Structure formats: structure tokens, C-alpha cells
Amino acid sequence: MPSNTDNRRQMRSTARFYAVQALFQMEAADQSYESVCQEFLDHRFGAEIEGDLYSDADGDLFQSLVSDAVNYQARIDKLTDSALVEKWPINRIDPTIRALFRAAGAELIQSGTPVKVVISEFVDIAKAFFPDGREPKFVNAVLDHMARDIRPDEFVQR
Numbered sequence: 001m002p003s004n005t006d007n008r009r010q011m012r013s014t015a016r017f018y019a020v021q022a023l024f025q026m027e028a029a030d031q032s033y034e035s036v037c038q039e040f041l042d043h044r045f046g047a048e049i050e051g052d053l054y055s056d057a058d059g060d061l062f063q064s065l066v067s068d069a070v071n072y073q074a075r076i077d078k079l080t081d082s083a084l085v086e087k088w089p090i091n092r093i094d095p096t097i098r099a100l101f102r103a104a105g106a107e108l109i110q111s112g113t114p115v116k117v118v119i120s121e122f123v124d125i126a127k128a129f130f131p132d133g134r135e136p137k138f139v140n141a142v143l144d145h146m147a148r149d150i151r152p153d154e155f156v157q158r
Contacts, residue, residue, distance in 0.1 A: 008058070010055070011055075011056060011057050011058040012057075012058045012061055012121075013121060013124070014055045014056065014057035014058070015057040015058040015059070015061040015062040015065065016061070016065065016103060016107070016121050016122065016125060017057075017125050017128065018040055018044065018045075018057050018062050019061075019062050019065035019066050019069070019103040019106075020096070020099045020100045020103050020122075020125055020129075021040075021099075022036045022037065022040055022062070022066050023066060023069055023099035023102050023103055024095055024096055024099040026066075026070075027095055027098070027099065028095060033066060033067060033070050036066070037062070037063055037066055037067075040062065041059055041062075041063075045057050045059065045062075064106075064110065064111075065103045065106050065107055066103070066106075067106075068106035068107075068109065068110045069102040069103050069105065069106040072105065072106055072109055072110070073102060075105075075109070076101065076102050076105030076106065076109070077090050077102070079105060079146045079149055079150065080098075080101045080102075080105065080142065080146060082145070082149065083141075083142040083145035083146050083149075084142065094135070096129050097126070097135060097138070097139065100122055100125055100126060100129075100139060101139075101142065101143070101146070103122070104118055104119075104121075104122040104143055104146070105146060105150075108143075108146060108147055108150045108151065109150055114154070115147040115151055115154045115155075118143070118147070119140060119143045119144060119147060122139060122143060123136050123139055123140045123143070126138075126139040126140075
């Protein structure tokens with residue numbers, strides 16, 4: 001039986017995964033923050049849909065990530081652009097990865113979660129979406145660059 005700490009960690013990981021999905025859905029279907037968040041909270045967290053059981057998630061973290069990604073999108077996109085090669089701006093990358101960068105950027109900007117944890121969590125999400133591709137390495141490199149801009153103090157040599 002998982003401990004409370006393991007369960008809380010899993011619910012936070014799931015919240016990050018759902019936040020990426022919600023941000024993707026908001027962009028792809030041109031839906032509002034309110035409608036997408038409500039859909040996830042009401043119909044996905046811990047639900048069974050067509051025989052698939054959806055994990056429960058930390059609703060507060062989920063809402064915070066999606067809200068902060070929306071509120072800080074211009075800043076996050078600028079940080080992402082600065083980490084990408086000049087000829088490949090954020091609007092040219094895969095929309096799933098774009099949603100991932102926005103959720104991760106929101107967590108880096110607004111939370112006290114250690115940089116290493118944020119990067120590791122979102123690289124794992126990239127692996128879930130792109131299990132056979134090079135995308136997880138790309139995500140790791142871009143998030144590392146973004147994190148150094150957002151929280152340089154966590155990279156100071158000791």
C-alpha cells in the first residue's frame with residue numbers, strides 16, 4: 001500500500017500531466033481556462049471513461065499550473081523562445097510540447113518546487129507523450145535553459 005507521501009507525489013505528477021493536456025486542449029479547441037478546468041475537475045480526476053480509469057490528481061496544483069500558464073504565457077513563451085534556436089520559435093514547435101513548456105514555466109515561475117524536480121517531472125511527461133522520440137531530451141535542454149533564466153540562484157556553484 002502506498003504511503004501518504006507517495007500518494008501525494010503521484011497526485012502532483014498527475015496534476016502536471018493533466019495541466020499539459022488542459023493547456024493543449026485550450027489551444028487546440030480555443031476553449032477558456034474556466035471551461036477546461038471545470039471539465040477536468042468534474043469529469044477526469046478519478047473518473048472512469050469508456051473503461052479507462054483516470055488517476056486522481058492534486059486539484060489545487062492543476063488549477064494553479066493552468067492559471068499561471070495563462071497569466072504568464074507571454075513571459076513563459078519569451079523564455080522558451082530564448083532557449084530555442086532562432087529559426088525555430090515557439091509557435092513552430094509541437095503544440096503538446098508548447099503546452100508542456102507553458103505548464104513547466106508556470107511552475108518554475110510561481111512555485112517553490114526545486115528546479116530539478118520540475119524538470120524531471122516534465123521530462124517524464126514528455127516521455128509519456130513521446131516514448132520513442134528525441135523530444136524528452138529536447139524538453140530537458142529547453143527547461144534547463146529556462147530554469148537558469150528564472151532561478152539562477154539554484155545553479156550557483158558550491
